Amino acid sequence: MKMNKxxxxxxxxxxxxxxLGLIWIAPFYLMIVNAFKTKRExxxxxxxxxxxxxxxxxxxxxxxxxxxxxxxxxxLITGVSVAIIIxxxxxxxxxxxxxxxxLSGIIFFVFVAAMLIPFQSVMIPLxxxxxxxxxxNAAGLIFMYLGFGCSLSIFLYHGAxxxxxxxxxxxxxIDGANRLQLFWYIIFPLLKPISVTVGILNVIWIWxxxxxxxxxxxxxxxxxxxxxxxxxxxxxxQWHLALAGLxxxxxxxxxxxxxxxxxxxxxxxxxxxx
Amino acid sequence: xNNQNKWFWIFLSPVIVALGIVVVIxxxxxxxxxxxxxxxxxxxxxxxxxxxxxLFLEEEFMNxxxxxxxxxxxTVILLNVFGLCLALIVxxxxxxxxxxxxxxxxxxxxxxxxLGFIWQFIFISVFxxxxxxxxxxxxxxxxxxxxxxxxxxxxxTSWQMAGYIMIIYxxxxxxxxxxxxxxxxIDGATAxxxxxxxxxxxxxxxxxxxxxxxxxxxxxxxxxxxxxTNGGPFNSTQMVAMEIVRTAFSDNEMAYAQAKAVIFFxxxxxxxxxxxxxxxxxxxxx
Numbered sequence: 001m002k003m004n005k006x007x008x009x010x011x012x013x014x015x016x017x018x019x020l021g022l023i024w025i026a027p028f029y030l031m032i033v034n035a036f037k038t039k040r041e042x043x044x045x046x047x048x049x050x051x052x053x054x055x056x057x058x059x060x061x062x063x064x065x066x067x068x069x070x071x072x073x074x075x076l077i078t079g080v081s082v083a084i085i086i087x088x089x090x091x092x093x094x095x096x097x098x099x100x101x102x103l104s105g106i107i108f109f110v111f112v113a114a115m116l117i118p119f120q121s122v123m124i125p126l127x128x129x130x131x132x133x134x135x136x137n138a139a140g141l142i143f144m145y146l147g148f149g150c151s152l153s154i155f156l157y158h159g160a161x162x163x164x165x166x167x168x169x170x171x172x173x174i175d176g177a178n179r180l181q182l183f184w185y186i187i188f189p190l191l192k193p194i195s196v197t198v199g200i201l202n203v204i205w206i207w208x209x210x211x212x213x214x215x216x217x218x219x220x221x222x223x224x225x226x227x228x229x230x231x232x233x234x235x236x237x238q239w240h241l242a243l244a245g246l247x248x249x250x251x252x253x254x255x256x257x258x259x260x261x262x263x264x265x266x267x268x269x270x271x272x273x274x
Numbered sequence: 275x276n277n278q279n280k281w282f283w284i285f286l287s288p289v290i291v292a293l294g295i296v297v298v299i300x301x302x303x304x305x306x307x308x309x310x311x312x313x314x315x316x317x318x319x320x321x322x323x324x325x326x327x328x329l330f331l332e333e334e335f336m337n338x339x340x341x342x343x344x345x346x347x348x349t350v351i352l353l354n355v356f357g358l359c360l361a362l363i364v365x366x367x368x369x370x371x372x373x374x375x376x377x378x379x380x381x382x383x384x385x386x387x388x389l390g391f392i393w394q395f396i397f398i399s400v401f402x403x404x405x406x407x408x409x410x411x412x413x414x415x416x417x418x419x420x421x422x423x424x425x426x427x428x429x430x431t432s433w434q435m436a437g438y439i440m441i442i443y444x445x446x447x448x449x450x451x452x453x454x455x456x457x458x459x460i461d462g463a464t465a466x467x468x469x470x471x472x473x474x475x476x477x478x479x480x481x482x483x484x485x486x487x488x489x490x491x492x493x494x495x496x497x498x499x500x501x502x503t504n505g506g507p508f509n510s511t512q513m514v515a516m517e518i519v520r521t522a523f524s525d526n527e528m529a530y531a532q533a534k535a536v537i538f539f540x541x542x543x544x545x546x547x548x549x550x551x552x553x554x555x556x557x558x559x560x
Contacts, residue, residue: 010366010367010368013363013366013368014368014369014370016363017363017364017368017370017371017374018370018374020360020363020374020378021370021373021374021377021378024377024378024380024381024433024437025377025380027389027392027393027396027433028380028392030395030396030400031392031395034395034399042399045403046395046399046400046403047400047403047404047407084288088288088289088292089289091285091286091288091289092285092286092288092289094285095281095282095285095286096286099278099282104282107286107290110293110298111289111293114293114297114298116539116542116543116546116547117297117301117539117543118490118494118515118538118539118542119494120494120496120514120515120518120519120535120538121301121304121535121536121538121539121542122296122297122300122301122304122535123300123518123519123522123535124300124304124314124522124528124531124532124535125299125300125301125303125304125307125532126296126300128314128315128528129295129299129300129303132315143292143295143296144296146288146289146292146296147292147293147295147296147297148296148297150289150292150293151293154289179281179284179285180281180284183285204382204383207385208383208384208385208386208387208388208497209385210385210386210387210496210497210500211496211497211519215523225385225387225388225497228387228388228391229387229501232391232501239395239399242391242395243392243395246388246391246392249388250384250388253383253384256383257376257380257383261376264379264383265375265379265441268379268382268438268441269441269442269444269445272438272441272442272483272484272487
């Protein structure tokens with residue numbers, strides 16, 4: 001009797017959850033369904049299913065977004081930025097965690113405190129300085145991402161170092177390894193779980209970033225969000241094309257989510273809770 | 275010892291150079307130049323607090339601050355309510371809990387710019403059609419008034435980030451010992467009592483994390499603002515971040531925009547530090 005009541009309870013929770021789930025994906029559903037419609041069909045109504053699949057929307061969006069080129073730019077900038085953030089932040093987190101001096105503590109504090117500074121507060125001088133150094137390009141952008149991304153990453157690596165015993169360092173040094181070898185062959189592999197977390201957090205942020213690329217890159221080497229902005233501006237009120245473009249733009253993210261779902265949720269959870 | 279010092283600096287130099295050039299120097303630079311007539315390249319004279327006085331007298335800037343505060347307060351409340359509710363649902367022993375986690379979290383992976391465009395379609399076309407169907411005049415012309423623009427931004431942000439806050443609450447909910455709940459059940463505690471006396475106090479630390487996160491996230495929103503309402507109508511839904519970008523890069527008033535950016539930093543820093551202090555204190559009291 002009691003069991004019965006509990007499973008009934010559970011059933012209503014499940015129904016509630018599923019209803020909320022449907023509400024949650026409704027925007028994506030509406031986007032995709034209407035991306036397959038013609039302009040006339042959208043005008044007639046956005047709630048029904050398309051009568052035939054207007055694939056030409058996608059062909060036009062694909063061409064106008066220069067999709068492969070934008071995808072390549074996004075992959076390159078995100079990939080290189082995240083790789084150097086991981087490497088240099090792990091090195092710094094290791095050095096700061098092993099050195100117990102006062103100076104080391106102060107440097108760590110500066111990195112953590114820098115997280116308080118919102119982007120808009122440094123944006124204008126940053127663009128001015130990089131503009132004068134002729135670095136408003138992909139290389140400059142990657143360097144900026146290192147500067148903005150390293151604080152949280154160092155913080156996470158610093159925390160993870162407490163789980164790695166110092167005796168490992170001493171043993172390796174006695175065996176004749178220098179610090180760089182010790183880091184690369186022993187410490188860095190042990191930090192792999194936190195590297196996955198750091199990587200995921202930075203990929204999500206850098207891949208989707210719009211404002212910084214819009215200030216640094218031109219339209220010629222735009223990333224997906226930046227290109228999407230120009231594309232959308234060109235086709236305001238032409239929803240069939242805009243929605244096809246938006247659908248294309250989120251496909252890479254959906255693929256990434258599909259393959260790395262567990263790590264993504266775990267990574268985000270660790271990044272937020274620490 | 276000396277050798278160790280050498281390695282210490284070698285390991286730190288890349289990030290120190292990067293943080294220095296990208297964050298620390300521009301931050302100090304910007305602070306100094308906000309007291310001058312800087313045009314982005316050169317400054318000819320110090321003008322003291324002139325920009326700071328002017329920005330407090332500028333109606334548009336004060337409106338953007340007020341709008342951002344209202345938006346942040348409403349969003350933080352909704353985000354935490356939704357986040358906790360979603361977490362309570364998916365941590366129950368239901369069949370679809372993994373599927374639902376995936377669905378609720380998904381919007382977080384997609385950038386605010388793209389989501390704002392998608393919701394522009396929802397608010398304008400879908401709401402319009404649904405309104406016609408139901409004969410509701412109030413669903414027409416969303417995003418074309420300040421009021422509906424405000425709620426549009428609130429809905430978009432809550433939908434986007436609730437899954438993220440859910441993840442934080444899940445981490446805490448799953449740490450609650452199962453036998454504590456079982457024991458309470460045996461003692462005859464109702465679901466509400468169990469929530470009030472066990473679950474709620476034990477997830478309290480999650481509030482530290484998520485209030486801090488959501489408040490500063492909400493305060494710094496830019497992409498969603500740009501793509502959903504573009505600040506319209508008549509800049510009435512323009513938040514502080516967007517106001518700073520516009521002043522700098524559309525109006526080309528670099529020093530004045532930088533003064534706004536300094537104020538922005540002070541507000542964000544005060545929020546963050548107060549939250550941390552307040553929540554840490556409350557945790558200890560508990």
